[in-house]
Amino acid sequence: MDALFADDAFDRAPRVIAPGAVWLPGFLDEAGQSWIIRQYAQWRSGPVPAHATTIRGHPMSVTTIGLGWHWRPGRYDREARDVNNERVLPFPDWMTRLGRQVIDAAAEAVAADPDSPASAPAAWGLDPGAYEPDVALVNYYDESAKMGMHQDKDEHDPAPVVSLSLGDTCTFRFGNTETKNRPYEDIRLASGDAFVFGGPARFAFHGVTRIHPDTAPSYARLDDLGGGRINITMRATGRD
Numbered sequence: 001m002d003a004l005f006a007d008d009a010f011d012r013a014p015r016v017i018a019p020g021a022v023w024l025p026g027f028l029d030e031a032g033q034s035w036i037i038r039q040y041a042q043w044r045s046g047p048v049p050a051h052a053t054t055i056r057g058h059p060m061s062v063t064t065i066g067l068g069w070h071w072r073p074g075r076y077d078r079e080a081r082d083v084n085n086e087r088v089l090p091f092p093d094w095m096t097r098l099g100r101q102v103i104d105a106a107a108e109a110v111a112a113d114p115d116s117p118a119s120a121p122a123a124w125g126l127d128p129g130a131y132e133p134d135v136a137l138v139n140y141y142d143e144s145a146k147m148g149m150h151q152d153k154d155e156h157d158p159a160p161v162v163s164l165s166l167g168d169t170c171t172f173r174f175g176n177t178e179t180k181n182r183p184y185e186d187i188r189l190a191s192g193d194a195f196v197f198g199g200p201a202r203f204a205f206h207g208v209t210r211i212h213p214d215t216a217p218s219y220a221r222l223d224d225l226g227g228g229r230i231n232i233t234m235r236a237t238g239r240d
């Protein structure tokens with residue numbers, strides 16, 4: 001019974017972080033995590049390499065690979081014109097299916113949450129059948145990489161963002177739609193965790209304040225990369 005009611009068992013349960021934002025710890029099983037990490041090795045080999053996007057003249061500390069679209073601040077293109085002019089890889093069908101499974105699980109968690117109204121799953125865009133992501137931004141963080149507080153606002157479609165974490169744990173800061181400052185909540189996203197933000201949280205500021213080195217479980221260690229963390233965010237660009 002001790003283990004069943006240990007604090008960490010509750011900490012790993014699905015949780016509504018703010019209206020529209022749902023954390024699903026351990027959504028991906030070991031096999032799913034290892035498989036996605038193997039896909040990352042393929043994505044890295046081209047056609048567009050993992051690259052540090054420049055923001056207001058400064059390279060980001062993460063490197064990014066786009067699937068479906070190539071992202072730069074304020075725009076999405078099919079070709080990586082600022083990198084090597086190559087067309088990006090297509091958005092994989094399996095990722096659409098996985099995104100819908102995350103949305104479905106988030107809707108279920110919200111329906112079970114006594115503090116969320118019955119209208120919440122629909123109002124927050126948690127409808128798996130309607131979820132049509134067309135871009136994934138795949139970020140790699142080495143142990144010193146961070147991501148400053150920002151909004152994901154280059155998409156013209158308000159569909160939820162689905163985030164998946166692999167490798168080392170990070171501290172993820174999820175804030176409010178008004179400012180980069182408080183109120184925010186710091187949570188630890190571990191390998192296999194999913195996080196969804198839609199509806200009233202879709203344009204909330206968020207960032208990654210630190211990576212916790214050597215925290216990945218053995219089956220999800222990014223040994224070929226010298227450790228670190230991969231994050232995938234799926235979005236619907238609303239572009240064609």
Ligand SMILES: O=C(O)CCC(=O)C(=O)O
Binds near residue numbers: 137147163189208233
């Ligand atoms: O790494 C994360 O968990 C967040 C990534 C993110 O916010 C982004 O790619 O826009």
Ligand SMILES: [Fe+2]
Binds near residue numbers: 150151152206
């Ligand atoms: Fe973001």
